[in-house]
Amino acid sequence: MEYHDIVIIxxxxxxxxxxxxxxxxxxxDILILERDDHxxxxxxxxxxxxxxxxxxxEELTGPEYADRYIRQIAERHIPYKLCTIVSDxxxxxxxxxxxxxxxxxxxxxxAVVLAMGCRERPxxxxxxxxxxxxxxxxxxxxxxxxxxxxxxxGKEVVILGSGDxxxxxxxxxxxxxxxxKVVAELMPYSGGLKxxxxxxxxxxxxxxxxxxxxxxxxxxxxxxxxxxxxxxDDRKPIPGTEEFYSCxxxxxxxxxxxxxxxxxxxxxxxxSVTGGPSVDDRLETSVPGVFACGNVLHVHDLVDYVSExxxxxxxxxxxxxxxxxxxxxxxxxxxxxxxxxxxxxxxLHIADMADRVTVRFRVADVYRDKQLVVxxxxxxxxxxxxxxxxxxxxxxxxxxxxxxxxxxxxxxxxIALEDQHGDA
Amino acid sequence: xAMNTYxxxxxxxxxxxxxxxxxxxxxxxxxxxxxxxxxxxxxxSKANSGIVHGGFDPAVGSVxxxxxxxxxxxxRKLHKTLDFPYKQNGAMVLCFDEADRPALExxxxxxxxxxxxDMAIISGTEARALEPAISEEVVAALHVPTSGVxxxxxxxxxxxxxxxxxxxxxxxxxxxxxxxxxxAGYEVKTDxxxxxxxxxxxxxxxxxxxxxxMVCEEPLHIIPRRGEYVLMDKEVGTLVSHTxxxxxxxxxKGVLVTPTVHGNLLVGPNAFxxxxxxxxxxxxxxxxxxxxxALRSVPAIPFQKMITGFAGLRAVEKxxxxxxxxxxxxxxxxxxxxxxxxxxxxxxxxxIAGLIAKKxxxxxxxxxxxxxxxxxxxxxxxxxxxAKLIAKRPDYGRIVCRCENISEGEILxxxxxxxxxxxxxxxxxxVRQGMGRCQAGFCTPGTIELIAKTLGISMNEVAKNRxxxxxIMGE
Numbered sequence: 001m002e003y004h005d006i007v008i009i010x011x012x013x014x015x016x017x018x019x020x021x022x023x024x025x026x027x028x029d030i031l032i033l034e035r036d037d038h039x040x041x042x043x044x045x046x047x048x049x050x051x052x053x054x055x056x057x058e059e060l061t062g063p064e065y066a067d068r069y070i071r072q073i074a075e076r077h078i079p080y081k082l083c084t085i086v087s088d089x090x091x092x093x094x095x096x097x098x099x100x101x102x103x104x105x106x107x108x109x110x111a112v113v114l115a116m117g118c119r120e121r122p123x124x125x126x127x128x129x130x131x132x133x134x135x136x137x138x139x140x141x142x143x144x145x146x147x148x149x150x151x152x153x154g155k156e157v158v159i160l161g162s163g164d165x166x167x168x169x170x171x172x173x174x175x176x177x178x179x180x181k182v183v184a185e186l187m188p189y190s191g192g193l194k195x196x197x198x199x200x201x202x203x204x205x206x207x208x209x210x211x212x213x214x215x216x217x218x219x220x221x222x223x224x225x226x227x228x229x230x231x232x233d234d235r236k237p238i239p240g241t242e243e244f245y246s247c248x249x250x251x252x253x254x255x256x257x258x259x260x261x262x263x264x265x266x267x268x269x270x271x272s273v274t275g276g277p278s279v280d281d282r283l284e285t286s287v288p289g290v291f292a293c294g295n296v297l298h299v300h301d302l303v304d305y306v307s308e309x310x311x312x313x314x315x316x317x318x319x320x321x322x323x324x325x326x327x328x329x330x331x332x333x334x335x336x337x338x339x340x341x342x343x344x345x346x347x348l349h350i351a352d353m354a355d356r357v358t359v360r361f362r363v364a365d366v367y368r369d370k371q372l373v374v375x376x377x378x379x380x381x382x383x384x385x386x387x388x389x390x391x392x393x394x395x396x397x398x399x400x401x402x403x404x405x406x407x408x409x410x411x412x413x414x415i416a417l418e419d420q421h422g423d424a
Numbered sequence: 425x426a427m428n429t430y431x432x433x434x435x436x437x438x439x440x441x442x443x444x445x446x447x448x449x450x451x452x453x454x455x456x457x458x459x460x461x462x463x464x465x466x467x468x469s470k471a472n473s474g475i476v477h478g479g480f481d482p483a484v485g486s487v488x489x490x491x492x493x494x495x496x497x498x499x500r501k502l503h504k505t506l507d508f509p510y511k512q513n514g515a516m517v518l519c520f521d522e523a524d525r526p527a528l529e530x531x532x533x534x535x536x537x538x539x540x541x542d543m544a545i546i547s548g549t550e551a552r553a554l555e556p557a558i559s560e561e562v563v564a565a566l567h568v569p570t571s572g573v574x575x576x577x578x579x580x581x582x583x584x585x586x587x588x589x590x591x592x593x594x595x596x597x598x599x600x601x602x603x604x605x606x607x608a609g610y611e612v613k614t615d616x617x618x619x620x621x622x623x624x625x626x627x628x629x630x631x632x633x634x635x636x637x638m639v640c641e642e643p644l645h646i647i648p649r650r651g652e653y654v655l656m657d658k659e660v661g662t663l664v665s666h667t668x669x670x671x672x673x674x675x676x677k678g679v680l681v682t683p684t685v686h687g688n689l690l691v692g693p694n695a696f697x698x699x700x701x702x703x704x705x706x707x708x709x710x711x712x713x714x715x716x717x718a719l720r721s722v723p724a725i726p727f728q729k730m731i732t733g734f735a736g737l738r739a740v741e742k743x744x745x746x747x748x749x750x751x752x753x754x755x756x757x758x759x760x761x762x763x764x765x766x767x768x769x770x771x772x773x774x775x776i777a778g779l780i781a782k783k784x785x786x787x788x789x790x791x792x793x794x795x796x797x798x799x800x801x802x803x804x805x806x807x808x809x810x811a812k813l814i815a816k817r818p819d820y821g822r823i824v825c826r827c828e829n830i831s832e833g834e835i836l837x838x839x840x841x842x843x844x845x846x847x848x849x850x851x852x853x854x855v856r857q858g859m860g861r862c863q864a865g866f867c868t869p870g871t872i873e874l875i876a877k878t879l880g881i882s883m884n885e886v887a888k889n890r891x892x893x894x895x896i897m898g899e
Contacts, residue, residue, distance in 0.1 A: 035826060078447050085823040087803070096807055100821030103811030122863035124655070124732030131705045132734065134888035134895050138865045145896070152898040220702055221892035237708075248897065264659075324522055 005029040005321045007095055007109035007316075009086050010183050012041020013303050014294025014310040015115035016069035022113075023076045027321055032073075032080035033105075039073065039080060040066030041117060042140065043303065045147045046056040048147030048168055050195070051369065054304035065303060089266040091287050111289045111317040112276065114263055115310060118256040118295040120165070128160075130217030133224075140145040143172065152176055154249025158226050159183040160214045162190040162197070164301060164392075166253020166339055171200035173251075180204075182211040183246050186235055189366045191255070192392050193301055195206065214250065215242060223248050253283055256299045266290055273300040273342040280331055280347045281357045282316040283309070286323050291317045298344050298360070301394050305360070326352070330409075337416035339364045339389075340372075348413060350404045357399045363389045367417060372397065375414040376407050389417070430456045431782060432591075433612055435600055435635060437461075438469035440758045441577065441627035442583035443773030449590035451777070451786040456621070457584075457592060458614065460599040462890050463850040465580035466845065468894035469766070470853065471653070471704060471736025473693065473750050474684055475667055476500075476572035477740060478515055480543065482537030483713035487537045487746045491775075498770040499574060506586055507798035508578035509685040515667040516551060516570030518721055521565045527671055529564055537818045542569045557722050573685040574768055577853035578798070583773075584730055585842045586796040590789070590805055594843055597891070598887040600628075603638040609754050610639075623780050625756045630739045632747075632759035640752045644759055648701050648737040651693025652710040654718075657729040657861050661687040665830040667719050679717035681725065686856065691718040691725060693736070704735045717758055731861050738762040750779060799837040803829035824874070825867040827860025835871060839878045846879060848872070849889040872896070 003054060005027050008015045011034030019030050044053070046062025051159060053059060056068065073080065088096040089339045093109040122139035135154060137145075142153045143165060153346050159166045162185040183201060188210050190197055201208050207229070215237050216227040225246040229237035258276040260268070269286035271278045276297040277285040284291050294306045294315035320326070331347040343361045369388045374382040374397070381403060389395060397415060404410060432448055434441045438458035448455045456821055459466070476496050482488035501509035517526040528545060535543050544567045551565040597615070602613040609622035614672055626635045633644040661683050669868050670678035693713045709734055718725055741747055741760025746768070751757045756776050761768070780786070802820045803808055814821035819833035838845045838854035847852045848858070848871060856870055858864030864871070872886045872895055879886075887893045 084821055085826060085829075087829065098810065098814070098821055098823060100814060101819035103814040103821060105811075106807065119862045120865050122731070122861075122865055124863050125730055125861075127654075127708075127711055127730055129708045129711065129733070134893040135869070141865050141868050145872075146507035149869055149873070149883070150899060151896040153895065154897050186553055215708065216705075221888075221890055222894070261659075351790045422758065 001094070002105065002107040003110070004031045004336045005110040006031070006113060006317050007107065008032045008113040009089070010034065010041065010115035010117060010294075010296070011039040011042055011080055011082075011115050012115065013066065013069065013306045014117070014296070015113065015152070016040070016066070016073055016373045017307040017310035018115055018293055018314035018317065019078050020069065020072045020076065021311035023078055024316040025315045025318035025388065027318040028080050028104040030080065033084045033086055034080060034082050039070050039081050039082070045140070045144045045169070047051065047147050048172070051303050055307050069155055069307070071211065081376040086262060088261050091267040093289055095168055105414055110321040111291065113313055113317050114268070114285070114292040114296050115294050116262060116296045118258045118260045118299055120252070121255040121257055126252065128214055128217060131220050133217070133219040133222050134337050135219070135223030135249045137249065137251055139163070139169045139251045144178065146172060152178065153246070154178060154413070156181060156247040157249045157251060158214070158228070158245050158247045159251045159253060161185060161252055161254035162192050162208060163253035164196050164249060167192045167196040167200040169251055169253070170206050171204060174204050174206065180206050181247060182228070183204070184214060185210050185263065186213045186231060187211070189193045189390060190392055194390070194393070213237060217250060223250055226250055227321060241257050255331045256295065258299065259298045260296060263292070263296070268292070271342060271346060274344065279344065280349055281345050281353050283313040283345065289320055298342070301392065305394065332410045332412045332413050334359060336361055337414055339341070339367060339417040340415050343415060348399065350408055350410060355401045359397045359399055361395050361397070361415060362391055363395065363417065364391065366373060366390045369420050370417050370419055372419050373416045375416065376404070377412055378410060378414070384419070427808070428617065428619040430454045430619070430621045431784065432456070432623045432625060433458060433610070433619060434625040434627055436465050436627035436629055437464040437584060437594065438627065438629050438770040439580040439583065440761050440772055441625070442580050442587060442777045443769040444625055444627060444758060445587040445592045446590070446660065447688070447773040447777030448780065449587045449592045450788055450792050451781045452789050453784065453786050455592045456619070457587070457594045458598045459594065459596050459601065460594050462847050462887070463845065464584040464594070465577050465853060466823045466889065468739055469580045471734050472576055472763070472766060473678070473680060473690065474573055474576045474766070475682065476510065476574050477573040477767045478535065478543070478568035479538050479540045479711055479764070480517075480531055480566065480670060482538065482833070483762065484534055484537045486766065487748060488755045488764060491771040492764045493539045493748070495764070495768040495771045496570065499572070499579070499767065502770055503579070504576065505794055506582035506796045508582040509575040510572060511685050512570065512572040513666055513683060515568040515669060516555060517566040517568070517669040518551070518562045519669060519671055520559070520720065522563055524671055525564060528564055528566055531671070532581045535566070540568065540570060543567065555666055555668065557615060557665050557724055558668060559721060559723050567797065573667065573682060574766065575685050577765070581843070582796055582798065585870045586793065589793050589796065600635060603635065605639070606623060622718060623754045623756065623784065625758065625776060625780070626757045630737050630760070632739060632757065633741070634732060636751065636757055636759055639755045642751070646760065647740045647742070648698050649702065649740045649762070650698050650703060650735050650737055652706050652714060652735045653690060653692030653733065654711060654727065654730050655732045655734070656689040656712060656726070657731050658687045660726050660729045661689050663689055663725065664722060670717070670721055672835070674830070679714050681718050681722045689702065689725070691715070698737070701737065704737060706735050710735070732863055739882055746772070748775060750783070753884070754783070756780060756811045764829050799834055799840050799841070802834060803832050824870045825857040825864075827862050828854050828856045830857045832874060835874050836878060839875065847889045848875065848895070851875065868895070
C-alpha cells in the first residue's frame with residue numbers, strides 16, 4: 001500500500017496552512033487531497049475583501065488570501081490531488097480516495113489532518129413549510145453561482161438568517177442589481193460579525209428584522225413570495241404577525257455544520273455542541289494520529305484564525321510522525337459555564353503543553369459588561385473584563401503553561417462568564 | 425393527423441400509467457403515454473411512503489386486497505428484471521393499549537383472509553426484541569415479514585424506460601383539455617394539439633375524475649388527501665429496521681416510521697383533505713402532527729436530523745376503493761389509486777392491459793425486452809470494481825454530489841438514456857444527486873452546468889422541474 005507521512009483531507013484554507021506548517025516542521029512526504037478542481041476551498045467564491053488582517057496585516061479578497069497559501073504550497077513543492085474525493089478513512093489511518101485518473105486508491109498515512117470544512121444548513125433541516133419551488137438557495141450556493149459561474153439567481157430577494165455569508169450576499173446581490181427586501185433573523189441577535197451588519201446591510205439600507213422567521217414559502221414552480229412572522233421567546237411564530245413579502249428568491253444563511261462524516265468513519269469522537277471532533281491541545285482527535293482544524297473542527301468567523309489553528313495542527317501532525325505517539329499523560333478537561341457554549345480544545349495535557357495554548361469558544365447570547373473567569377479545579381485563577389460578547393464573534397483566551405506551575409494535577413479547567421463584581 | 429393516432433393513449437405517467445404502458449408494450453399495439461409534467465413520476469408517485477404493503481389492511485373482498493398481495497409478489501420479481509431498489513424489511517403494527525387488542529386481532533384475521541403469509545401477533549417484549557427503539561408502551565404488535573420498501577421513483581422510471589424500449593411513445597408537457605367519443609374511438613384534445621386513439625386509459629392520479637367526467641355519465645369525485653413526510657439523514661436510518669405502523673384508524677394507516685430502501689429514515693404521513701390538486705405544500709402544523717404521532721411509536725426519533733420535508737396527494741375516490749375497468753366503451757379507468765396503489769401498480773398494469781388486449785384482440789409481440797438495466801450505483805461497488813469502471817469511464821470517478829457520492833458519469837447517464845432526465849428533479853430521481861444531507865447545496869451549480877451542456881441548452885433554461893422553475897434569472 002502507498003504510504004505518506006501526512007495526508008491532509010481538504011485543500012481549503014485549513015488544509016493549506018496545515019500542509020505549509022507540517023513542511024516547515026521538517027516533514028517532506030505530505031499529500032493534500034482536494035475534492036474540488038482548485039485549491040483554496042470556499043475562499044475562491046469570497047471575492048469581497050476583509051481577509052488577512054491578522055495573518056498578513058493587509059486586507060485581501062478571498063482568492064488573494066488563498067493564493068498566498070497556494071504559492072507557499074508551490075514553493076515547497078507539496079503534492080496535491082484535485083477532483084479527488086476521500087470516501088473512507090479507518091482508525092488505522094488507511095485512506096481510500098477516488099478520482100477519474102486513478103480510480104479508487106488506498107493509502108496509509110503516518111498522520112491524517114482532517115480539514116474538510118463545513119456545509120450550510122439546508123431548507124429541509126430548517127423544516128421551513130410551504131411549497132418546494134426553484135429559487136430557494138443556501139447563501140453559499142448562491143454566492144458560488146454569482147461569483148464563480150457569473151449568473152444571477154434572482155431579482156427580488158429575501159434572506160433568512162443573518163450568518164456572515166447571508167450578510168455578504170445581501171450586499172453582493174444589491175450590487176448586482178437585485179432588490180434585497182429584508183433579512184429575517186430568528187434570534188434576538190445576528191449570527192454574523194458586527195462589521196458585516198454595518199457594511200453589508202446598514203450601508204445599503206437593507207432592513208434586518210430580528211426575532212422573525214419565514215413561516216411559508218409560496219410558489220409552485222419558482223418562489224413567488226414568503227410569509228414572515230415575528231417569533232416569541234419560544235422562537236415560535238406569533239399568530240397575527242404574518243406579513244407577505246413578494247420575492248423570487250429566498251436565500252438561507254442559517255448556520256454552518258462541520259462536515260464530519262469521514263471523521264465518524266474513522267471513529268473520531270465528536271463534540272455535540274461544535275459538531276466537530278473533540279480535540280486536545282495538540283488538536284489531536286480521539287483517534288491517535290488523526291488531527292483536525294478549521295471549520296471541520298468548529299465554525300470560525302475569520303479565516304485568519306483558521307490558518308493559525310491549522311498551522312498548529314500541521315506542526316503537531318509533523319511532531320507525531322517524527323516522534324511517534326505521545327505519551328498518554330493525564331489530560332485536564334476544559335468546560336464552559338454561564339453562557340460559554342463550548343471550548344476548543346476540549347482537553348489539555350498540562351505536563352507537555354506548549355508555553356501558550358489558545359482556547360477558542362463562543363457564547364450563547366449577547367452579553368454586556370461581564371467577566372470571564374478561569375477556574376482550575378474550582379479555584380479562581382484569572383478574571384477578565386468583557387464589555388460585549390456575541391454569538392457571532394468567536395472569543396479566545398490564552399492559557400500559559402506557567403500558570404499551572406503550582407497546580408500540575410488540575411483535572412478541570414472552567415471558563416465561566418459571570419456578572420461584574422461590585423468593585424468592577 | 426395519422427401521426428397523432430394510436431391504438432392506445434394512456435393519460436398519466438405515474439407508476440400506474442407506466443405499469444399499464446409496460447404491459448401494453450407486450451402486445452402488437454401502438455401506445456402513447458401523455459404526461460402534463462416534464463418527466464415521469466411527477467405527481468403522487470414521487471411523494472409517498474415507498475412501501476410494498478403486506479396486504480393486511482384493505483377490506484376483505486375489495487379490489488385493493490386482491491391486487492395488493494399479487495402486486496407485492498410481482499414487485500419481488502420485477503425489481504430484479506427491471507433493476508430498481510427494493511428490500512423486504514418486514515413490518516410491524518403497534519398496539520399501545522390492551523383495550524385495542526381486538527382491533528389488532530381483527531387486522532390479523534383480515535390479513536389471513538386476504539392471503540397474507542407468515543403473520544404473527546407478538547407481545548410487546550417480543551416486538552422490542554426485534555425493534556429495540558420502539559416505545560415501552562407497546563403491548564403487542566402484528567408482525568408482517570412480507571412487507572417491503574421500494575424506491576417509488578426507481579420503480580416508475582424502470583417501468584417507463586422498459587415500456588419506451590419496447591416501443592411506447594411518451595409525450596411530456598402535454599395537458600389533456602377534452603376527450604370526445606368518435607366512431608373509431610376517442611379524440612383527445614390537448615394543449616399540444618389533438619390526438620386520436622381507439623382506446624383511452626385514464627391514469628391521471630388526482631386529475632382522474634376530471635378526465636373520467638369528460639367521457640362517462642356516472643361522475644367520479646377524487647378528493648386529494650395530502651400526506652406530509654419528514655425525511656432524515658442516513659446517519660439515523662437504522663434506528664428501526666421494520667416499517668413501523670400504528671393500528672389503523674378511519675383516516676388511514678396512521679403515521680409510519682420506516683427505513684427507506686436507500687437507508688434514510690422516513691416518518692409520515694398525516695392525512696388532510698385539500699381542494700387544490702397541486703397543494704403539495706407542507707405546513708408547520710402538519711409537520712408537528714406527524715412528529716408527535718411518530719414519537720409515540722419510536723420515542724427517540726432525532727428530528728434534528730431532518731434533511732427535508734415533503735408532501736404528496738393521495739387520489740382518494742369517494743367510494744374508497746380503486747376504480748378499475750372499462751367505464752365507457754373503449755375508455756378504461758385506473759382511478760382512485762391510493763394506498764396500496766404503489767404495491768398494486770404492476771397488477772393494475774396487467775389487468776387494464778389485459779382488458780384492452782382482449783377487446784382489441786391484440787397479439788403478443790415478438791422480441792419483447794423483459795429486462796432493463798439501471799444506472800450503475802458507482803459508490804456501492806467495491807473499490808476494485810469501482811476502479812475498473814472508472815478506467816473505462818473516467819467520469820464515474822468525478823464526484824459531483826458528495827453527500828450521496830454521485831459521479832458525473834451517473835448524472836450524464838440519467839440524461840443520456842431512454843426517457844432521459846430533462847430537469848434537476850429528473851436527474852435527482854434517477855441517480856439521487858442532491859438527495860443527501862446538504863440537499864444539493866454543493867452540487868447545484870455543477871449539476872446545472874452538466875444539464876445545460878448535455879441537453880444543449882443555456883444555464884438560464886435549466887429548470888428544477890416544469891417550465892417556470894428555472895434556477896438562474898440572468899447573467
